[in-house]
Amino acid sequence: MYERRRRRYFALMGVCVALFVGAWGVVRLWSVPLAIVMCLVAAVILPVAAITANRREPDDRWWDER
DSSP: OHHHHHHHHHHHHHHHHHHHHHHHHTGGGTOHHHHHHHHHHHHHHHHHHHHHHHOOOTTOOSTTOO
């Protein structure tokens, strides 16, 4: 449960970092608008990763809620 969320979070953050680095390290040499779009997509991934990491799954126990 916790491992699964952590793995998803790090996968999303890895994609986000790869998009930022790829956009401004490589893609901007050929197409600045494409680099900007890549950064916008990466900016959308950031809150999605945070929501995914903090989402409660059915088998989780949080504060002994009923």
